[in-house]
Amino acid sequence: xxxxxxxxxxxxLLAAAFLSxxxxxxxxPLWMFVEEHGYRAAAAAVRxxxxxxxxxxxxxxxxxxxxxxxxxxxxxxxxxxxxxPADADWPHFAFAALRATGQRRVAQWRVGARARPQRGELIxxxxxxxxxxxxxxxxxxRSVAVVGSRAATAYGxxxxxxxxxxxxxxxxxxxxxxxxxxxxxxxRGALAAGGCSVLVSAGGLDRPYPSGHRHLYDQTAxxxxxxxxxxxxxxxxxxxxLSRNRLIAALxxxxxxxxxxxxxxxxxxxxxxxxxxxxxxxxxxPVTSAMSAGCHRLIQRxxxxxxxxxxxxxxxxxxxxxxxxxGPGGAPLPGGSAPVRRSYDSLDAVARxxxxxxxxxxxxxxxxxxSRLSGQPISKVIxxxxxxxxxxxxxxxxxxxxxxxxxx
Amino acid sequence: xxxxxxxxxxxxLLAAAFLSxxxxxxxxPLWMFVEEHGYRAAAAAVRxxxxxxxxxxxxxxxxxxxxxxxxxxxxxxxxxxxxxPADADWPHFAFAALRATGQRRVAQWRVGARARPQRGELIxxxxxxxxxxxxxxxxxxRSVAVVGSRAATAYGxxxxxxxxxxxxxxxxxxxxxxxxxxxxxxxRGALAAGGCSVLVSAGGLDRPYPSGHRHLYDQTAxxxxxxxxxxxxxxxxxxxxLSRNRLIAALxxxxxxxxxxxxxxxxxxxxxxxxxxxxxxxxxxPVTSAMSAGCHRLIQRxxxxxxxxxxxxxxxxxxxxxxxxxGPGGAPLPGGSAPVRRSYDSLDAVARxxxxxxxxxxxxxxxxxxSRLSGQPISKVIxxxxxxxxxxxxxxxxxxxxxxxxxx
Numbered sequence: 140x141x142x143x144x145x146x147x148x149x150x151x152l153l154a155a156a157f158l159s160x161x162x163x164x165x166x167x168p169l170w171m172f173v174e175e176h177g178y179r180a181a182a183a184a185v186r187x188x189x190x191x192x193x194x195x196x197x198x199x200x201x202x203x204x205x206x207x208x209x210x211x212x213x214x215x216x217x218x219x220x221x222x223x224p225a226d227a228d229w230p231h232f233a234f235a236a237l238r239a240t241g242q243r244r245v246a247q248w249r250v251g252a253r254a255r256p257q258r259g260e261l262i263x264x265x266x267x268x269x270x271x272x273x274x275x276x277x278x279x280x281r282s283v284a285v286v287g288s289r290a291a292t293a294y295g296x297x298x299x300x301x302x303x304x305x306x307x308x309x310x311x312x313x314x315x316x317x318x319x320x321x322x323x324x325x326x327r328g329a330l331a332a333g334g335c336s337v338l339v340s341a342g343g344l345d346r347p348y349p350s351g352h353r354h355l356y357d358q359t360a361x362x363x364x365x366x367x368x369x370x371x372x373x374x375x376x377x378x379x380x381l382s383r384n385r386l387i388a389a390l391x392x393x394x395x396x397x398x399x400x401x402x403x404x405x406x407x408x409x410x411x412x413x414x415x416x417x418x419x420x421x422x423x424x425p426v427t428s429a430m431s432a433g434c435h436r437l438i439q440r441x442x443x444x445x446x447x448x449x450x451x452x453x454x455x456x457x458x459x460x461x462x463x464x465x466g467p468g469g470a471p472l473p474g475g476s477a478p479v480r481r482s483y484d485s486l487d488a489v490a491r492x493x494x495x496x497x498x499x500x501x502x503x504x505x506x507x508x509x510s511r512l513s514g515q516p517i518s519k520v521i522x523x524x525x526x527x528x529x530x531x532x533x534x535x536x537x538x539x540x541x542x543x544x545x546x547x
Numbered sequence: 548x549x550x551x552x553x554x555x556x557x558x559x560l561l562a563a564a565f566l567s568x569x570x571x572x573x574x575x576p577l578w579m580f581v582e583e584h585g586y587r588a589a590a591a592a593v594r595x596x597x598x599x600x601x602x603x604x605x606x607x608x609x610x611x612x613x614x615x616x617x618x619x620x621x622x623x624x625x626x627x628x629x630x631x632p633a634d635a636d637w638p639h640f641a642f643a644a645l646r647a648t649g650q651r652r653v654a655q656w657r658v659g660a661r662a663r664p665q666r667g668e669l670i671x672x673x674x675x676x677x678x679x680x681x682x683x684x685x686x687x688x689r690s691v692a693v694v695g696s697r698a699a700t701a702y703g704x705x706x707x708x709x710x711x712x713x714x715x716x717x718x719x720x721x722x723x724x725x726x727x728x729x730x731x732x733x734x735r736g737a738l739a740a741g742g743c744s745v746l747v748s749a750g751g752l753d754r755p756y757p758s759g760h761r762h763l764y765d766q767t768a769x770x771x772x773x774x775x776x777x778x779x780x781x782x783x784x785x786x787x788x789l790s791r792n793r794l795i796a797a798l799x800x801x802x803x804x805x806x807x808x809x810x811x812x813x814x815x816x817x818x819x820x821x822x823x824x825x826x827x828x829x830x831x832x833p834v835t836s837a838m839s840a841g842c843h844r845l846i847q848r849x850x851x852x853x854x855x856x857x858x859x860x861x862x863x864x865x866x867x868x869x870x871x872x873x874g875p876g877g878a879p880l881p882g883g884s885a886p887v888r889r890s891y892d893s894l895d896a897v898a899r900x901x902x903x904x905x906x907x908x909x910x911x912x913x914x915x916x917x918s919r920l921s922g923q924p925i926s927k928v929i930x931x932x933x934x935x936x937x938x939x940x941x942x943x944x945x946x947x948x949x950x951x952x953x954x955x
Contacts, residue, residue: 294835297835298835422834423831423832423834423839423843423846423855424831425702425831425832426706426832426858427702427706431831435831438831439854446847447831447846447855449840449843449847
């Protein structure tokens with residue numbers, strides 16, 4: 140890297156760190172402002188207070204005190220690095236659906252078809268603080284978000300741990316939060332299998348929450364990855380858990396609800412997954428257990444019911460493609476192998492039609508363009524893309540997707 | 548009743564008792580022969596050996612030894628009576644779907660569209676031996692077949708008992724077999740609530756099977772009803788359990804599977820219910836329990852999946868009509884009240900269309916005619932009829948259904 144490129148990168152990171160500090164996660168006005176002006180110009184304008192009223196409303200309180208140099212130093216001291224969409228390690232694939240959903244909702248608002256999107260919407264993060272050894276880009280179609288109650292039963296913890304162990308054994312990345320109960324059992328299962336898990340935290344990564352989970356955080360960073368939208372030192376506020384849940388849903392190719400009471404936060408994650416067009420899976424349990432009531436309700440939904448799953452093999456059939464179930468591995472992981480290439484014939488009708496919608500090789504397209512080109516609704520396009528990527532037929536480009544180059 | 552009518556009735560009962568003894572249950576050739584010639588002529592021809600080869604094949608072994616007078620005497624000594632379609636107490640309503648399915652399959656065979664129907668088909672019984680105080684005709688749209696494994700877990704027995712208790716409290720008749728496990732728990736729950744249960748046995752009603760269930764048989768006869776297709780003294784052969792299962796499915800407006808392993812006989816009952824167009828409901832359980840694996844498989848079916856149910860209220864919503872859930876009772880039971888009359892507006896589109904298909908008052912129609920008149924497939928017609936009867940809009944006629952007379 141040249142000296143000029145280094146300076147460029149440092150300025151970009153400072154801007155991203157500033158933007159990450161100045162507003163709460165999932166702030167739609169700030170995201171739209173950054174989309175329009177880029178990171179450095181947007182950060183400078185926010186710092187100067189030279190922004191539209193709706194951006195000022197979500198940045199004014201912290202714009203003077205924000206100290207991105209200090210945040211980056213604190214991160215560095217704690218082994219934490221900052222990722223932005225400019226990094227090769229950015230999970231474009233996982234966030235493509237967030238981006239498409241955010242753009243669609245903003246477009247609907249602009250034509251008056253819905254209320255102005257505000258906080259907590261399904262938009263991609265501006266930047267992510269990460270700690271650990273696994274590449275975040277590895278979280279592709281071969282990942283499962285495992286969610287559930289903090290007040291889990293022994294049954295729920297057993298299932299979370301066993302299923303995550305089985306998934307990790309087959310090179311599937313387990314994504315979860317850092318709470319007691321299902322979250323912790325999921326990470327422990329994946330790590331025990333020598334696999335990779337991604338722990339998405341609502342607060343700064345130097346502040347494990349709950350504090351009793353410092354060891355779980357350290358272990359996860361060793362084999363997998365810690366991820367947060369908030370800079371070091373941030374407390375895990377309630378609202379940050381909700382915006383954090385959208386990242387868990389987006390990072391999982393499917394979301395598995397292991398145990399959830401009627402009003403569990405896990406149902407919130409399941410709702411995000413549904414909105415992103417991702418499969419929602421639920422584990423049944425005794426009807427006498429309040430901790431399984433939310434899972435049963437999800438399976439009983441009239442619209443977009445969750446799929447009842449009883450085994451690791453059944454969960455695997457929802458991660459990208461079924462013929463990966465006992466295959467040699469999906470998205471490249473540390474020590475993993477390349478995606479399995481599937482033939483066109485093995486695709487379902489929707490996936491074929493989306494694939495047929497791609498322009499010639501070398502041209503990239505967005506989800507919205509693919510929807511127009513294939514004639515499939517955007518939700519179907521979003522659901523088909525992981526299948527096509529898992530099959531090695533398409534790859535993620537900076538501005539969308541393109542056909543994969545043919546292996547010789 | 549006049550002396551001539553008495554003699555007539557006695558001859559009819561002797562013929563029915565003879566036919567019930569001479570062939571195994573659900574013999575299609577014998578059923579077709581009786582449909583064509585009537586009970587007395589058919590019985591005389593069988594006794595004389597003057598029958599087509601396929602009827603001879605299923606009656607030859609027992610036609611000389613069969614002793615209907617002795618069977619009727621043994622029944623009388625044991626408090627057992629014989630019912631035929633000529634009785635006011637015959638459950639025409641419950642068996643209408645069996646009749647329609649049997650007729651359809653025979654018709655398909657005659658035009659070469661399927662193999663010749665043989666034993667074990669979905670045809671109505673020729674006669675039923677019953678013991679107990681409840682009228683069998685009361686088993687209408689307000690009944691649930693509760694089925695499951697003999698080797699049930701404590702969880703399964705608890706659910707079978709609790710659900711049956713709750714159903715019986717709301718005047719729903721519980722229908723089940725007489726085995727250990729789920730069957731026994733279902734009867735005990737219904738009887739504990741002071742309700743009515745129907746125990747369908749594979750052997751003679753004077754031979755409780757298992758023999759440890761003599762007290763359960765007696766208790767059920769006290770408050771509900773024992774039912775068998777086989778005359779007194781018959782042993783419960785394996786094949787008789789399979790044909791018995793079709794009666795359990797037919798007598799339940801819905802079939803609830805509480806616990807079932809992968810190859811449980813309860814799945815056979817569920818399959819019959821599905822073939823009859825009746826809702827199949829399944830209770831989930833721990834995925835670690837082999838006894839819930841069959842229930843989960845039913846819910847996961849791609850075609851006609853079972854509905855996951857977690858409470859009595861959810862089960863009630865499948866018995867006839869949802870607004871009976873906390874209503875004053877459905878089909879008249881001992882001490883029960885009259886069906887609730889629902890307005891046309893509260894019916895769904897299919898039920899309305901079936902109702903619209905009825906000819907003027909006083910004319911009765913078969914399921915097949917209704918299918919043609921309403922333009923609805925026969926399976927939809929069969930499913931809609933219990934709803935219309937539960938709503939008090941139609942009644943069962945000897946040869947089908949007719950519009951109910953308007954209450955003044």
